[in-house]
Each structure stands twice: as structure tokens, then as C-alpha cells.
Amino acid sequence: MKEKLTIIKVGGKVVEDDTSLQLLLSDFAAIKGKKILVHGGGRSATKLAAMLGVENKMVGGRRITDESMLRIVTMVYGGLVNKNVVAKLQAMDINALGLTGADMNVICSVIRPIKDVDYGFVGDVKKVDAAILSDLISKGIVPVMAPLTHDGEGHLLNTNADTIAGETAKALAPYFAVTLIYCFEKSGVLRDENDDNSIIPSISYQEFQSLITEKVIQGGMIPKLENAFAAINAGVEEVLITSASAINAIGGTHIKK
Amino acid sequence: MKEKLTIIKVGGKVVEDDTSLQLLLSDFAAIKGKKILVHGGGRSATKLAAMLGVENKMVGGRRITDESMLRIVTMVYGGLVNKNVVAKLQAMDINALGLTGADMNVICSVIRPIKDVDYGFVGDVKKVDAAILSDLISKGIVPVMAPLTHDGEGHLLNTNADTIAGETAKALAPYFAVTLIYCFEKSGVLRDENDDNSIIPSISYQEFQSLITEKVIQGGMIPKLENAFAAINAGVEEVLITSASAINAIGGTHIKK
Secondary structure, X not given: XXXXXXXXXXXXXXXXXXXXXXXXXXXXXXXXXXXXXXXXOHHHHHHHHHHOOOOOOEEOOEEOEOHHHHHHHHHHHHHHHHHHHHHHHHHOOOOEEEEOOOHHHOEEEEEOOOOOOOOEOEEEEEEEOHHHHHHHHHOOOEEEEOOEEEOOOOOEEEOOXXXXXXXHHHHHOOOOEEEEEEEEOOOOOEOOOOXXXXXXXXXXXXXXXXXXXXXXXXXXXXXXXXXXXXXXXXXXXXXXXXEHHHOOOOOOEEEOO | OOOEEXXXXXXXXXXXXXXXXXXXXXXXXXXXXXXXEEEOOHHHHHHHHHHOOOOOOEEOOEEOEOHHHHHHHHHHHHHHHHHHHHHHHHHOOOOEEEEOOOHHHOEEEEEOOOOOOOOEOEEEEEEEOHHHHHHHHHOOOEEEEOOEEEOOOOOEEEOOHHHHHHHHHHHHOOOOEEEEEEEEOOOOOEOXXXXXXXXXXXXXXXXXXXXXXXXXXXXXXXXXXHHHHHHHOOOOOEEEEEEHHHOOOOOOEEEOO
């Protein structure tokens, strides 16, 4: 039987506030067994960009990453957020290792091809080196992954953290019984976004499609769920969407195969 | 016989200019066998601090690191400089892994005690985990070390890159035949700082002391050489001070046991 591995993805909002970060890391430290943390950091990047007078351009919720913005996300995701999380986990006796995709060539991407929009230095994941990650994890090391990859030609690439979590989960599925948990602000996928008690406890791909038609699911939730379904259909054992404060609780929305 | 390991320490000036960085990395990639790169980044940190309106306080060439400055060096050293070096080395088929001392608890420090000066979040190295570094290196991984460590209690600490290189060399001396190369702007220790041909080819501790008295060696060169002598006297095979453009050349100043 494969050993259990839990992959937690948390967004910027949670990791950028000291109190919520501390709570999250305590919950994360309490997860038994092997684990990986994938983090965002968008809000801090936006804030630093404003302080440095770098224009923040977003198209459909995705950041246009020109050279100046790449420097900013490299500093914020790879440095500020990642290294602080690592130091705080070490203080909780979790042997964390901060990684971008460039480190040990863990995740190689291709620059997103220009169609309607030129996203700049944005990467679409090509390959996750599951063997090297599996080797680290087996030694008790806990990877902390920043939303940055590289193209193998010397360029770092800004890469969606949900995608990194999903692709890493898929790549590690042959090695571990992977549980992938996407954390966000709500307690799960809600039938009524204003009612936190309207959680949809489980959802199939067909139901997901209907809920898009009904406009119950919209915006950034759509690609998040697309990633979730891709993961569950590629051998990931369990995929869950829940709030960051409930990673050790029963609840949230389970993705059905 | 122990396998050879080369540890190169380069300062901010070299890694912060695209042309000199590219040259350095090509030279570094050409070094045969196991290797480690330790980098600075002070000039970029100073520049970013100025852009963000954070006051840059130096005492005796050492940076006072308050909370705002710690955020800046974490972004610049751990993010911008480190991850760009890693991505560029990967493009040269060097399997680089960027590390701060917090990652895998590789280097634990103590906050520098307050005597005459409160340096703030500045670390004095307490312990380098040579076993984990040696394991990585033996697998063909090339550590790229940023001048940041941690205190094991959740704080990152700004830490002198020369010290990191020296302490790492000393810790790895039981595992490898270590050559430690300190790169700086000049071709070695010069008898006349205005004459690049006045390199002192080798220097003993006694000669070093005399040269301090004669004021031939002064300023930041003194702690650099102190680190160099400490390393050679703690089992490091060879310690060399040379220019960043000459790491594969014969020359520079050799430190005598």
C-alpha cells in the first residue's frame, strides 16, 4: 500500500497575514505523515509593485508578468513568502525546504504561448520531477513550493500556484496515496456564495458543468476546479476544496472521480 | 582519498551585473567535480532599500538589519539573486539548488549579541549541517547559498556571505578535500592597492598580522582574511583569494597554514 502524502495549497491572503499564517502553519505541522505546502503571494506582489511604481496588469485574474514584474514576484514568492514560511516551519520542527521549479529542476515549464494575450514571463508546467521530490519527501523533508518555475533556458516563470499543486499531486500519484487540498476563503464550493452553510459536500464533473451553466460556479473558481478534476482523474486519491482554517477538519467540497 | 569540493564565494558586485554574472557562472560551470556557490547581494539590497525609502545603516561595513531591512534582504538574497543564479545554472546543466540556512536547517545561527552596536536581525553561524549538504553534493546537486540563516525560532537572519563560505568549508572538510575561493574585485591581496601586479602570492598568519600593522591590509579585507585563516587551520585543504574572473586560473593569494 502506498504511503499517504498530503499536498496543501494556500493562497496569498492566508500566508500574507501573520496571524492567519501562524494558524495555518500550526495546522499544517499537525498533519500526520508526508506533506507538501504550495503557497501563493499575489497580494504582497501587488503591494510591492505599487510601492516601486511598477504597473500591475491583470487579464482574467491572471497577472501579466513583464521583466519588472518578474523581478517582483521572484523577490516576493521565492524570497519573502517562501523563506519566512520555511523558517517558521523549522521552528515547529518541520524540516522544510523552500523550492521554486528551478531548484533541482523540480518543475520545468514553457512560456505561455501568445494567443490573444501576451502574459510575458508566465509558465505552463511541462514536467514535474517526481523522483527527486519523492526522494526528499521519503527522507522526512517537507517541500515548500513557491509559484515560480523555469524554462530550462535561464528564465524564471511566474506560475499559477493551483496548477503547481495539481501537477505536483498528479506527478506524485504513482509514488504516494496523494490527498490534495485546495484552501481558499470559503469553507468549500458554495451553492449560495453569501451563505457559508450552503457547502456542496461533493461534486462530479457533470455537476460542475451544470453549476457553471447556472452561474453558481464562476470566475477564478472555474480553473481551480478544472485543476481539481484533472488531478482526481489522473490518479490522485482525494481532492478537497476547503478553507485554510479547516485543513484538519471534516468538511469542504470533495471532488468525485 | 577524499573527493575534491570547490566552494566559491562571490560578492554582490559580480552577481548583480548581468554580464559579469554570466561570465562567472560560465567559469563556475567549468569547474570540474563537486562544487558550491555562495553569493552576496548587498548592492541590490541597498538599491531596493533606497527605492522603498528604508534607511540603510552601516556600522564598520556591516549592515544594521531592522525588520524592514530583513524583509529587503530576504527578498533580494533569498529571492532575486539566489533564484536567478539557480535558473541560469540549470540552463548550463548544473543541477543547482538555492538554499538559505533555514532550508533543511542547513545553517543555524544565533542573533548577534548586542555589545556596542545592535545589529538587529544579524546571525552568527552556530552550526552547519554538513551531513545533509554532503548527501546533496554526492548526488550531483550544486548548492547555491544565499547569505541568510535562521535562529531555529522562526526568524531569518542576515549573515555575512564570507562567514557562510568559511563555516561551510570547515564543516565539509571531514567529507571532502575542500578548496575555498574568495572572489573579490582585485586579483588577490595586493601590496599596493593601486597596482594589480603587486599580488602577494601566499601569506601566513604572521605576515597577515604584520601587513595589518603596516596598513597594507585594512578595512573589509581583515575579516575576510580572518575567515580564510580560520578555514585553513580547521582542515580546509586550500584557501585562495582571487578575482571572480580568475577562478579557473593560476594566481591570486594563497593562504598558508
